[in-house]
Amino acid sequence: MTIRWYPGHMGKAQEQIAESIRKIDVIIEVLDARLPASSSNHQLEEMRRNKPCIKILNKNDLADPAVTKAWVRNFETESGVRALPMSAKQHSEVKQLLKLCQLLAPNRGRPGFPVRVMVFGIPNVGKSTLINTLAGKHMAKVGDKPAITTCAQQIDLRNGIILSDTPGLLWPDMSDQIAAYRLATSGAIGASALDYTSVGLFAAEFMLHRYPELLKFRYKFTELPDSATALIEAIGRCLGCLISGGVIDHHRAAEAFLRELRAGKLGRISLEEPGEDLARQETPPL
Numbered sequence: 001m002t003i004r005w006y007p008g009h010m011g012k013a014q015e016q017i018a019e020s021i022r023k024i025d026v027i028i029e030v031l032d033a034r035l036p037a038s039s040s041n042h043q044l045e046e047m048r049r050n051k052p053c054i055k056i057l058n059k060n061d062l063a064d065p066a067v068t069k070a071w072v073r074n075f076e077t078e079s080g081v082r083a084l085p086m087s088a089k090q091h092s093e094v095k096q097l098l099k100l101c102q103l104l105a106p107n108r109g110r111p112g113f114p115v116r117v118m119v120f121g122i123p124n125v126g127k128s129t130l131i132n133t134l135a136g137k138h139m140a141k142v143g144d145k146p147a148i149t150t151c152a153q154q155i156d157l158r159n160g161i162i163l164s165d166t167p168g169l170l171w172p173d174m175s176d177q178i179a180a181y182r183l184a185t186s187g188a189i190g191a192s193a194l195d196y197t198s199v200g201l202f203a204a205e206f207m208l209h210r211y212p213e214l215l216k217f218r219y220k221f222t223e224l225p226d227s228a229t230a231l232i233e234a235i236g237r238c239l240g241c242l243i244s245g246g247v248i249d250h251h252r253a254a255e256a257f258l259r260e261l262r263a264g265k266l267g268r269i270s271l272e273e274p275g276e277d278l279a280r281q282e283t284p285p286l
């Protein structure tokens with residue numbers, strides 16, 4: 001199945017984002033730590049030019065710590081980029097973020113010249129949660145809307161930093177189907193765009209290959225099922241997803257498996273590692 005997802009308002013948002021970038025000093029791009037490449041937006045990269053950028057690897061509480069470390073190293077080779085793993089709900093991690101903002105804009109942060117920052121990211125990565133945590137109260141609406149810069153309010157974070165209360169909504173690059181399936185697995189793309197059964201099979205295949213021990217532990221398997229379909233069936237049996245007569249309901253089983261995976265019930269997992277894209281690229285024509 002091909003996953004397609006492109007809300008109509010996204011094109012207009014691009015212009016607004018370019019406009020927003022001109023008015024700020026530091027870009028905060030929120031990524032999902034479990035899939036930092038697939039949850040990023042390549043156009044932001046082009047639009048940012050030389051503007052300093054902090055890549056937040058959010059939902060780090062759900063991601064594989066060793067893989068997150070590799071991503072931080074990978075991002076910090078880019079000029080003007082710093083990477084910071086965090087869980088947006090944790091107030092304790094915010095201080096470090098503020099320090100980085102000051103560090104990346106050394107010419108600002110004094111009276112009359114605040115460091116102007118804005119949060120960007122695709123839906124569901126935790127932009128509103130981060131803004132709320134930074135602001136210290138419930139300012140940003142949880143939900144998605146494009147950046148409407150004219151309506152944006154500035155929140156004074158003190159420390160010489162001001163933050164736009166409206167996040168810049170970006171869109172994921174869905175032309176890469178593996179990225180689309182990873183996004184669907186993580187829950188980042190809307191329910192209407194996905195078919196639980198095929199996303200569940202994708203996730204099952206990935207987990208069998210990458211985290212077999214976590215599967216064994218969670219579902220008390222003595223032996224691992226030998227295919228993605230067999231895994232979904234075994235999980236369906238384990239979680240009681242049955243149609244009458246003891247037949248497994250594959251759709252419900254896939255949905256239940258994805259729900260568990262997204263909630264971190266199997267443990268901390270990362271869906272991609274740096275450098276994988278290179279391995280996937282086609283050989284250039286001679």
Ligand SMILES: Nc1nc2c(ncn2[C@@H]2O[C@H](COP(=O)(O)OP(=O)(O)O)[C@@H](O)[C@H]2O)c(=O)[nH]1
Pocket residue numbers: 058059060061062086087088089121122123124125126127128129130142143144167
């Ligand atoms: N586990 C976990 N969940 C998070 C974290 N940050 C945000 N979330 C959850 O992710 C979902 C989307 O968050 P939201 O802030 O609305 O994302 P936005 O669409 O980017 O504004 C919500 O259910 C949040 O509670 C985090 O660091 N860890």
Ligand SMILES: [Mg+2]
Pocket residue numbers: 127128129141142143144145167
């Ligand atoms: Mg939001």
